[in-house]
Every structure is written in structure tokens, then in C-alpha cells.
Amino acid sequence: MKLTSLLASAAMVLGLATGAVAQDKTKVGFVYVGPVGDGGWTYEHNQGRLAVEAEFGDKVETVYVENVAEGPDSERVMTQMALNGADLIFTTSFGYMDPTINVAKKFPNVKFEHATGYKTAPNVSVYSARFYEGRAVQGTIAGMMTKSNVIGYIGSYPIPEVIRGINSAYIHAKKVNPDVQFKIVWAFTWFDPAKEADAAKVLIEQGADVILQHTDSTAPQAAAKNAGNVITFGQASDMGEYAPMPRVSSIIDNWAPYYIERTRAVMDGTWETSNRWDGIGKGMVKIGEISSAVPEDVKAKALEVKEAIASGAYHPFTGPLNKQDGSAWLAEGDVADDGTLAGMNFFVEGIDGEIPQ
Incomplete structure (x- = not known):
């Protein structure tokens, strides 16, 4: 066999090997409502992304888009991430909820995690902190x-x-x-x-x-x-x-442990739809x-x-508590259930002002 043929064959094998390595990487995307330098919400989500990189090294590739407006533009960004090969996409603002559901329907093999929302699907989980x-x-x-x-x-x-x-x-x-x-x-x-x-x-x-x-x-x-x-x-x-x-x-907001856990679940094939809502006790x-x-x-x-x-000895919403209009809500010692808290649309008694509609 000629030297050129040997070199060509070697190059082909190397290329296939490189491609296999690249395919083995788990690609994780993040959609941010603000800039990563906001010093607050988006900054902490990005710290979580960096923690994923630190945990998994060259086994993962992370990408992000910042300053994404809630609404149609976020749907475009998520779609592009999925088309570019993302295996897992974290959408990190409440207003991304419906766009996340819409895009997830088009990409059933991509896993989506939506922060602070409540709509799930076979490939969409939700998560928030208390x-x-x-x-x-x-x-x-x-x-x-x-x-x-x-x-x-x-x-x-x-x-x-x-x-x-x-x-x-x-x-x-x-x-x-x-x-x-x-x-x-x-x-x-x-x-x-x-x-x-x-x-x-x-x-x-x-x-x-x-x-x-x-x-x-x-x-x-x-x-x-x-x-x-x-x-x-x-x-x-x-x-x-x-x-x-x-x-x-x-x-x-400490998102890093959750982001690492969910990325690992995608990597090892154990990812399932879930609804996570943790607080001080769990460190979120x-x-x-x-x-x-x-x-x-x-x-x-x-x-x-x-x-x-x-x-767990105390819950912040423990009765007696009334609603703003004076109607009874929680009796002495009663604790608010998660369903009521998740959909809370009223002020408690004593707060002045109306909730905008």
C-alpha cells in the first residue's frame, strides 16, 4: 500500500475517532433573561452552568444565550439550541414556560428544564426554589x-x-x-x-x-x-x-447542585420528568x-x-392567617399547602394596595 493511502486511512480513522469523542459530549444549553453580569438572578444561573463544566470537564459542552426576551424570541433561541445539537436545555425565567413547551414538542429527544414554571411534558421538567x-x-x-x-x-x-x-x-x-x-x-x-x-x-x-x-x-x-x-x-x-x-x-439561589444532578441524569440515561421545589433545608x-x-x-x-x-420545625405560612379582605385563610397551626402557594394570587391581611391584573 502506498504511503499516501496509509496516511489517508490513518486520517480517516483519526477523524472517525474524533467524531466519536465529539458525539460522546453532552451538550447543555442555558437561556437567560438578563446578562450574566447582572449580579443577581442570571449571574447565579450562570454560576450553575460553570459548575457543570467544572464537574464534568470535557464530557460536556455548555452554551448560553443571555438577554433573551420572554415570548417569541425565546422560542427562536431554544429552537436554534436544539437544532445545534443540545441534549439538555435549561430555560431560566417564568415567561419562557409556553415557549419551552412548544419547542419541546418539536424535539422529543431533547430534555428541557424550565425554572419557576408549572407546565411539564414527557421531556420537560420544572424546578424552582422556595x-x-x-x-x-x-x-x-x-x-x-x-x-x-x-x-x-x-x-x-x-x-x-x-x-x-x-x-x-x-x-x-x-x-x-x-x-x-x-x-x-x-x-x-x-x-x-x-x-x-x-x-x-x-x-x-x-x-x-x-x-x-x-x-x-x-x-x-x-x-x-x-x-x-x-x-x-x-x-x-x-x-x-x-x-x-x-x-x-x-x-x-444555589442552582449548581441541581444542574449537575440533572446533567448527570441525561448522561447516564436516568433523566425523568420531575417537579422540584427545594428551599433552605436542601440548600437551594x-x-x-x-x-x-x-x-x-x-x-x-x-x-x-x-x-x-x-x-422543618416551622413553615413560613402557618396560621392564623387571613386574606387581605379579612376572610379566613389558615386557622391556628394550619400550614399552607403547596398547591395554594404555587398559585398564590392574593395578599395577606394588612398589606395595602392591589395586585395588578
Whole structure:
């Protein structure tokens, strides 16, 4: 056999081997509603992606698209990921729910994981974290530290996830401070630093000396820092660059273990549709370090609430609790069921203002 033929044969074998190695890689896609540098929600999801790379090395390939608007554009992005060979796609915002279901129907061999939604399919799972558990800790600190008795809350969209958080924070602020009142501004965005800053400024002008947020940027932290004597809490990520003031603690979304687990399930062929909703006890929700700006008695009370939730000894929605209109909801000692929490569309008694429709 001629040398050229030998070389050609060797090249062919090498090419086939290389192709086989490439095919063995599991391709994992991530669709993000904000930029990976938002310092909050998307940042933490991207940390989870990086953890997948660190865990599996050259056995995986990850791809992501950031700043994907909820709606038709997200469907286009998911479709392109699937066409490009993704085996598993994480879609990381509530508004991606229907697009995820639509695309999954077209690609039955691709596995999809949708964050914070409730619609599943044979190849679609859903997952979320019990953020309301973290809000209970934040509400405890807020209620004990406010001097004006006015707590401001920046809401993104009036969906159950956000409403649950507002209710939980209020319930626990009220437990430690009966005089507390909440003022809520709806930003109607997940990530828009200008709008978030404006919302924080409005709340501060209305007398709030504590700002909580369910939006993704650090803009409210900056606005509070400029105002002085206003405390805030990191949202989704630690936002520790603003500690010890105004950021006195945070809710940290810890997606890495889940992303590693679900990627491994695809790799070993054990992936099945599931609905995961974990909290502080399972480590999906973490409480960021409580800063030195928080008095020791406040810190102790907050950690007491955190540990009781983590152990299962206490549920943040435990009666007696009424709905905003005064109608009975939970009797003494009763605990809210997950179905009611998942679809929560009402405020608890004591919160002023209406939920936008």
C-alpha cells in the first residue's frame, strides 16, 4: 500500500475517532433573561452552568444565550439550541414556560428544564426554589431594624412567586413589629437598572428605610447607598459588594447542585420528568452573611427563623392567617399547602394596595 493511502486511512480513522469523542459530549444549553453580569438572578444561573463544566470537564459542552426576551424570541433561541445539537436545555425565567413547551414538542429527544414554571411534558421538567423561606428571614430583619416602620418592596411581575415573597416578608416583619407597613412598587421588569433605581427612590421618598426587591440588578442597592440610612438585601445573589451597608443580608439561589444532578441524569440515561421545589433545608436557598450592621439580637432572631425553617420545625405560612379582605385563610397551626402557594394570587391581611391584573 502506498504511503499516501496509509496516511489517508490513518486520517480517516483519526477523524472517525474524533467524531466519536465529539458525539460522546453532552451538550447543555442555558437561556437567560438578563446578562450574566447582572449580579443577581442570571449571574447565579450562570454560576450553575460553570459548575457543570467544572464537574464534568470535557464530557460536556455548555452554551448560553443571555438577554433573551420572554415570548417569541425565546422560542427562536431554544429552537436554534436544539437544532445545534443540545441534549439538555435549561430555560431560566417564568415567561419562557409556553415557549419551552412548544419547542419541546418539536424535539422529543431533547430534555428541557424550565425554572419557576408549572407546565411539564414527557421531556420537560420544572424546578424552582422556595424563595419565600428566605423572605421570612429578610422580613424578620427588616421588621426589627426599620425606624420609620415603612418597608418598601420592589416587585417585578405580579405572579405567584413574587406575591408569595411579599406575603412572607410582610408576615414576618409584622410578627416582630406590629406597627410595620409595606409599600409596593411594581417595576414590570426582571432586569432594568434604571427602573429599579427609580422604584427604590420612590419608596425612599415615601418614607421607607428598608428596601426589599424581587428584581435582578444591584441598582436598588446603589440608590439606597446614596440615600444613606436605608438598608437593603441582596436578591438571588449575595451582592456583598454593598455590605455591610446598605446590604445587610441576602437570598442566594444555589442552582449548581441541581444542574449537575440533572446533567448527570441525561448522561447516564436516568433523566425523568420531575417537579422540584427545594428551599433552605436542601440548600437551594441560602441566606447570605448577615452583616455587622445588624444588631446581635436581630441576627439571633433571624438565624432562629432560618434554622427552624431548615429543620422543618416551622413553615413560613402557618396560621392564623387571613386574606387581605379579612376572610379566613389558615386557622391556628394550619400550614399552607403547596398547591395554594404555587398559585398564590392574593395578599395577606394588612398589606395595602392591589395586585395588578
